Amino acid sequence: MNTAIRRLSVLIAALFGALLVASTVIQFAQAGSMNRMAANKRTLLDNYGQERGSILVGGQAIAKSVEVDDQYQWLRTYPEGRLYSQITGFYAYSVGNPFGLENAADELLSGKADRLFVRRVTDLVTGRETAGATIELTINPKAQQAASQGLGKNRGAVVALDPTTGAILAMVSHPQYDPNPLSSHDLDEAATAWEKLSTNSAKPFINRAITGDLYPPGSTFKVVTAAAALEQGIVADENSRVPGPAELDLPLTDTPLPNETRQPCGPNDQTTLIHALEISCNTAFASLGLELGGKQLRDQAGKFGFGLDSIKIPMRVSPSTIPAEMNEPQAAQSAIGQYEVRTTPLQMAMVAAGIANQGRVMTPYLIQTIRTADLDVIEDTPEPEELSQAVSPRTADILKRMMVSVVDNGSGRRAQIPGVAVGGKTGTAQHDLDKDPHAWFISFAPADDPKVAVAVVVEESGVTGNEVGGAAVAAPIAKDVMEAVIGR
Amino acid sequence: MTTTVEPVIPRTRRGVELVLLVVAIAIVLLAWVTVDLNRNGTVPANIFPVAGGLVVLAAVVHVVLRWRAPYADPVLLPITIALNGLGLVMIHRLDLAAGRLGTDGSANQQIIWTALAVALTVAVIWTLRDHRLLRRYTFVSLAVGFILLILPLLPGLGREVNGSRIWIGLGPFSFQPGEFAKIALAVFFAGYLVQTRDVLSLAGKRVLGFTFPRGRDLGPILVAWVLALLILVFEKDLGSALLFFGLFVAMLYVATERVSWIAIGLLLFAAAVAFALSAFSHFQKRVDLWLDPFSPENLERSNQLANGLWGMAAGGLTGTGLGAGRPWLTSFAESDYIFASLAEELGLIGSVAILMLYLLFVERGVRTALGVRDGFGKLLAIGLTFSVAFQLFIVIGGVTRVIPLTGLTTPFLSLGGSSLLANWIIMSLLLRISDQARRPVPELPVGVGADPAASEATQVVRL
Structure with missing residues (x-):
């Protein structure tokens, strides 16, 4: 029997060998990848066990971790929850941190970013508790407040930029939500809040300013068309004459493109470029679009940032789109911001800001300073970064004069600020024939020394066929935001 | 007298056992203190x-061994004490995490069970003077x-x-009788096979070399x-079924030395598994979980396997330290999953050390089986040893995803009285058999025949 016993002991040794190999694979070879799994509660609890960095706006925390006496140790709270909800996102136990800065700046806030490496080493040596980095935002709290109040109960979004740097001064998306119950340690409360918000048809988690389904830009896109026409030499300056009939015959189709007023834009079916923009003349810009063709329209839009997939503020910004292949009627439609042109409010704010800033479009950003938990600076204000020179300074000057005239004499009167030269452009964007169009307004101020550029979109509150009607809703919001920034 | 050779007296090695016991207790106490620190x-x-x-518990068994089984294996008891102690430490540690203090704690129960197990061990070693006595009870077993x-x-x-009907309840107490059935069946198999091994091993025809x-x-x-x-x-307990059948096939193979029995066993087992998989969704689910424990649907169904793996991964190479991990996140952290709990806090180094303790235990069992002279003893020793090794493989293999998870207790470590008592009895039977194996052959006194004077002297003594 001893031979059999010896052979059986070899089998037993093999069984133990399998257990030893499996343990080594789990605890050594695959430990790293298993620790990084999103569903791993231990990793999540490790993160809870460490103080997460705060997010500051104007010196006040809009997200901070508070020490509490439960197994999670640190509770994430958002003192002005709703106002900054799309910027901060939330930090939930069961669903994690899928949105906002909590997601996009997670490595900084959790202290795991490579650029915090030196800090972690010194923490290790000095025995200090490692905490996440505190990040200070470029947001101007007054502008943020003004934007949110202006939107009120409407759905929509507001973005304000500093035209010279690209710093984001306000970013609001309605509807907002309260991130506090989602981040609660009372898991039932958190689950209820998640259930309610994630199934809400208004999609409150979506930051409409930079992502979501995107909006047709409507007449605000006429600024881009004008820029292309000026750059290509199709028109010399704002006083050049352009066609402006009541209806524009389009090639390849029997359906003509009409003005919303069904009236010609000037005597003899002609007008000037500046007047065409003031009254938002469809036929004038559509005919410019016909002359330019789809490719040049698309190239000009691209210079303002359309189609760019790489913008991170640090949240990823959905690229605004303009179709690649367009026939003539489609180019004409696109030239007035319809057809398949889709954009984010941030992109339209970049268009306004680029024009205000002598044609230079700056890369937008949200994080001003990165600090340690005790507020020593780790990384200071980033060097402003040019995204592109969208138009020449001369073209920018002409466009600026035209947009100031829109506010002074045209459809954008509601954005006037006494004593300040404001430039702007209204828009009414068709998106669904059964619903009211979206109301748009893009603007900048002061025109001679630009401090702020704004884009406002208010969903389904325009009036079909009436440019001023849409402007009545969107322009005052832009005005309030600009006033908040320039201190009037 | 010049031709007389000094008789080689085999050493009892009880001193070695004493030293090892001190080491085992020191390890356990160090672990106990570390948790609270x-x-x-x-x-x-x-x-x-x-x-x-x-x-006291270790000393009692040690003293009884010195007296009643002086040649017993010196390593089995220290390993048992170390494993039982480490299990206690982890159970105590989970008590602390759950806020169960003092006499409410599971550790308190486990200490009482340990004391009972030691009492039972003393009783077995004391009353069972020779393991061959058990052969009389083959069919009773x-x-x-x-x-x-x-x-x-x-x-x-x-x-x-938890879906398996393997418990009985008597008033406030509950037992897993399967743990004790394991011992009874090992005794029966040994007694039965030692009688029938000749016919089972010799008769038959040769096909393809077998x-x-x-x-x-x-x-x-x-x-x-x-x-x-x-x-x-009927009990929906794949683990126990696998254990009993595996035990029988292994003992059958040892008794007959015929590989064909293993082939037949594997074939029958494969048929049973195929049947179970097609007939019970319960088993199908376990296989699904085993294949992909991290998929969202499977996590929704049961996150136990994934949680155990995550716990082991969190431990990494050196572990989180006793008391510093989160073993309680895994369900059954103190019973089926106690290996994963210890692995989380002691790291790969700790899991390898624990596996090595078991391997050493099993090696001593195999050595006992090889050394003992009677066939019944050989079969019983290898059967008991194999049952421990195989049970360990089924439960830890399940936890570490070598095989699908089936619920079984981890010998000596798991919380639970039945398992603890049964495994201590196995240990004491191995001690008893090893005492026989290592005891000098009771032959005629050295020098009989060669030295009539000595022979005479012996007779005098015998009178």
């Missing part, structure tokens, strides 16, 4: 009673084993816990198979 920053107040209790196995199926007595048994000799393996199937179907 890591959690509260203080040395636990109960360190002296715990230390005293462990020393069969009856006992069979009754123990079907007890959980009796209405009113059996309790279904000698296959005659049809009528297939009876016993079929009975064992049907018994295992019954456990599978």
